[in-house]
Amino acid sequence: MEQALEQARLAEQRGEVPIGAVLVSSTGDLLAADGNRIVELKDPTAHAEMNVIRSASKILQNERLDGCDLYITLEPCAMCAQAISLARIRRVYFAADDPKGGGVHYGSRVFSHPTCHHKPEVYDGIKADEAQALLKDFFAKKRKAE
Amino acid sequence: MEQALEQARLAEQRGEVPIGAVLVSSTGDLLAADGNRIVELKDPTAHAEMNVIRSASKILQNERLDGCDLYITLEPCAMCAQAISLARIRRVYFAADDPKGGGVHYGSRVFSHPTCHHKPEVYDGIKADEAQALLKDFFAKKRKAE
Numbered sequence: 001m002e003q004a005l006e007q008a009r010l011a012e013q014r015g016e017v018p019i020g021a022v023l024v025s026s027t028g029d030l031l032a033a034d035g036n037r038i039v040e041l042k043d044p045t046a047h048a049e050m051n052v053i054r055s056a057s058k059i060l061q062n063e064r065l066d067g068c069d070l071y072i073t074l075e076p077c078a079m080c081a082q083a084i085s086l087a088r089i090r091r092v093y094f095a096a097d098d099p100k101g102g103g104v105h106y107g108s109r110v111f112s113h114p115t116c117h118h119k120p121e122v123y124d125g126i127k128a129d130e131a132q133a134l135l136k137d138f139f140a141k142k143r144k145a146e
Numbered sequence: 147m148e149q150a151l152e153q154a155r156l157a158e159q160r161g162e163v164p165i166g167a168v169l170v171s172s173t174g175d176l177l178a179a180d181g182n183r184i185v186e187l188k189d190p191t192a193h194a195e196m197n198v199i200r201s202a203s204k205i206l207q208n209e210r211l212d213g214c215d216l217y218i219t220l221e222p223c224a225m226c227a228q229a230i231s232l233a234r235i236r237r238v239y240f241a242a243d244d245p246k247g248g249g250v251h252y253g254s255r256v257f258s259h260p261t262c263h264h265k266p267e268v269y270d271g272i273k274a275d276e277a278q279a280l281l282k283d284f285f286a287k288k289r290k291a292e
Contacts, residue, residue, distance in 0.1 A: 043200055044209040044233040045191070054189055063190045078256050079228035082249065086225065087190040100261060103228065107261040108254035110224050115246060115253040 001095060001127045003033055004071045007048065008134050011035025018134040019074050021048035023056045026067030026090070031056040048072065049080035053087050064088045073131040075124065078103030081110035084120055091121045095131035147241060147273045149179055150217045153194065154280050157181025164280040165220050167194035169202045172213030172236070177202040194218065195226035199233050210234045219277040221270065224249030227256035230266055237267045241277035 007020025016036040023031045032055035037046040049072055057063050069091040070084060075098040082103075084092055094104075103110045104122060111119045153166025162182040169177045178201035183192040195218055203209050215237040216230060221244040228249075230238055240250075249256045250268060257265045 038209050042203050042207050042209050044203060044211075045196055045200055045229050046209075050191055054191055057188050057190060061188050063184050063188050063192075065190075077228055077232075078249070078254055079225045079232065082223055082225035082228070082254070083191050086223075101263075102261075103224070103254070103256075107259040108224055108228070108249070108256050110249075110254045113253040115248075117247075 001071050001073070001093065003030070004048075004073050004095070005127060005130055005134070007033050007035040008073045008131065011037075011048065012134065012138055015039055018138050019048045019072070021052045021073070022071040023052040023065070023089075024069045024071070025056075025060075026069075031059055031068065045079065047077065047080050049076050050083055053083055053089075057087065066090070069093065070120075071126075073127075074098050074135070075102035075104050075106070077101050078108035078110050081108070085110065085116055085118045088118050089120050091123065093123045093126055095124075095126055096128045096135070097124065147217050147219070147239065149176070150194075150219050150241070151273060151276055151280070153179050153181040154219045154277065157183075157194065158280065158284055161185055164284050165194045165218070167198045167219070168217040169198040169211070169235075170215045170217070171202075171206075172215075177205055177214065191225065193223065193226050195222050196229055199229055199235075203233065212236070215239065216266075217272075219273075220244050220281070221248035221250050221252070223247050224254035224256050227254070231256065231262055231264045234264050235266050237269065239269045239272055241270075241272055242274045242281070243270065 012018035032052040034051040158164035178198035180197040
């Protein structure tokens with residue numbers, strides 16, 4: 001999670017919302033680490049989770065990431081949660097909850113439906129305060145600048 | 147929708163599940179047309195809808211596709227539905243319902259939650275029989291080959 005937080009800080013330096021993600025293989029090797037790149041790439045789908053899933057799939061030359069684990073600084077939205085399911089990721093560890101945009105504990109609750117074909121194990125609240133502080137600072141600074 | 151179906155047929159020729167999508171600008175210009183490329187790109191997120199959203203955002207150099215309309219041959223999954231919301235797409239027209247994997251009328255029902263910040267207008271059932279026939283044929287052939 002420390003590496004995911006580092007990616008969140010790097011994202012902030014690029015002017016992105018500070019969210020980071022890290023994908024680890026079933027043998028514990030780091031496959032991909034990235035943050036949001038929505039503004040940079042002009043791509044509404046370039047969330048940190050999507051970026052590492054796409055990178056890792058390319059590296060492994062496999063559209064299924066069986067046995068891989070994902071670390072994220074914020075609860076994934078419905079897009080990222082469904083991508084996690086489609087990629088067959090084994091475990092998801094995330095830091096802060098996201099009552100406004102989350103798709104795991106809130107809103108769409110993507111993993112909670114009988115039609116969700118693959119449900120990862122979910123572990124939340126890891127370094128949540130640190131992740132949340134990054135986001136709060138970012139939005140406070142943004143409001144001040146407006 | 148005819149062009150989306152053509153993209154679905156092209157996807158099938160590439161060995162992909164036959165699903166196609168077309169993105170049209172607010173002035174009616176064709177921005178992007180594509181089908182699934184999951185197998186080809188080894189990318190679990192390379193659904194037809196995601197491909198055209200990413201292409202169109204790049205073309206317009208804008209992560210928001212305000213006023214754009216999306217035509218799809220199948221009800222989008224939760225990933226694609228959330229991407230549609232994030233991209234601020236105005237109208238979604240889709241052909242066949244997808245009770246097993248859909249995320250609009252079924253499962254996650256992404257646009258139905260108060261935390262969904264942008265809900266597009268949704269029109270379904272357009273050329274649904276044709277889209278469904280393509281999918282049925284594809285899976286029947288696949289089962290036969292196994």
